Amino acid sequence: MWNYRRFILGSVVREFRSRYLNTAFGAFWLLLSPFAMILVYTLIFSQVMQSRLPGNQDPFSYSIYLCAGLLPWQWFTDLLSRNVGVFVDHAGIIKKSSFPRLALPVIAFIASACNFMLIAGLFVVFLLLMGRWPGWQVLSLIPLFALQSALALGVGVGLGVLNVFFRDIGQVVGIILQFWFWLTPIVYPVASLPQSVRDYLSWNPVYPLIEAYHTVLMGQGLPNWGSLISLCFMAALSLLFSLWIYRVTQSQMVDEL
Numbered sequence: 602m603w604n605y606r607r608f609i610l611g612s613v614v615r616e617f618r619s620r621y622l623n624t625a626f627g628a629f630w631l632l633l634s635p636f637a638m639i640l641v642y643t644l645i646f647s648q649v650m651q652s653r654l655p656g657n658q659d660p661f662s663y664s665i666y667l668c669a670g671l672l673p674w675q676w677f678t679d680l681l682s683r684n685v686g687v688f689v690d691h692a693g694i695i696k697k698s699s700f701p702r703l704a705l706p707v708i709a710f711i712a713s714a715c716n717f718m719l720i721a722g723l724f725v726v727f728l729l730l731m732g733r734w735p736g737w738q739v740l741s742l743i744p745l746f747a748l749q750s751a752l753a754l755g756v757g758v759g760l761g762v763l764n765v766f767f768r769d770i771g772q773v774v775g776i777i778l779q780f781w782f783w784l785t786p787i788v789y790p791v792a793s794l795p796q797s798v799r800d801y802l803s804w805n806p807v808y809p810l811i812e813a814y815h816t817v818l819m820g821q822g823l824p825n826w827g828s829l830i831s832l833c834f835m836a837a838l839s840l841l842f843s844l845w846i847y848r849v850t851q852s853q854m855v856d857e858l
Contacts, residue, residue: 605704612708613715635672635720639727642667661731662819668724669818670787670811673745676717677753677807678778683709684757685774688765692858702851706758710750728818735820745813748829748836752806755839762846765857785811806835 602609643664687705688695695702728734764770785807791799802808809832813824 602701602704602707605700608700609704609708609711612704613711616708616712617715632719632723635723639668639724642671643727661733665728665731665733665819666790666815667788668727669814670785672717672720672724673749673814674782674785674787674807674811676713676720677749678782679716680710680713680750680753681757681760682774682778683713684754685760685764686771687758687761688854688858689761689768689771695858696855702854703758703847706754706761710754714750724818733820735817738817738820738823741817741823742814745810745817745824748832749810751836751840752810752832755836755841755843757843759839759843759846762843762850762854765854766850781805781807787811806832 643661684706687709688702691705695705725739760770760774785805786794786802791802791812794802809825809828813829816822816824
């Protein structure tokens with residue numbers, strides 16, 4: 602990968618350039634879109650709908666809760682979806698050029714991470730303006746970012762390899778992500794669910810990760826690291842599986858594409 606670092610970085614730059622080529626505002630759209638989303642959620646839910654968290658009458662608490670879960674989820678689904686289609690979408694360059702194929706997931710990760718860092722930076726500014734800065738506990742977001750990235754890369758690359766041979770996987774993943782979103786407490790608090798439903802949340806691997814983001818960004822202290830242990834094992838296993846299945850099938854991928 603290090604030997605192809607110029608190819609990787611050049612590909613990331615070309616992706617951003619092609620996305621905003623011939624636009625009047627250029628790269629400013631990178632900031633405008635997430636800023637509009639955060640602003641709309643804040644105004645609609647805090648002022649218009651006057652949504653409140655159970656036991657919390659702070660007018661901005663629900664908006665912060667929503668953004669704290671929605672922004673990481675969007676990054677997770679963006680990175681996962683990019684990698685599911687990464688080999689099929691780049692079939693032309695794979696067949697014409699000689700380079701390590703795993704550079705493509707790296708390119709997808711860097712591009713997706715840059716987008717998320719800009720959005721996260723805007724959300725941090727929003728928290729500062731609202732006087733809701735969580736304090737030094739914000740440093741705990743770094744291992745959460747790393748864990749989320751490992752899980753999305755592991756699952757995404759593994760499914761991306763299988764998608765080369767079974768194209769239905771790309772379609773199925775989009776449907777699963779829609780159900781997965783609503784089965785994760787992102788737009789609704791856990792306290793609003795009946796106890797019989799809460800017992801099933803432990804089967805959702807992303808639930809403790811989203812709750813960790815909520816805990817930190819809502820200023821409730823450090824996340825429950827113990828609840829993330831199983832997710833760490835799952836991320837590690839998914840990375841090992843994706844690497845294994847890539848090595849087994851890489852000689853057949855070009856012919857299949």
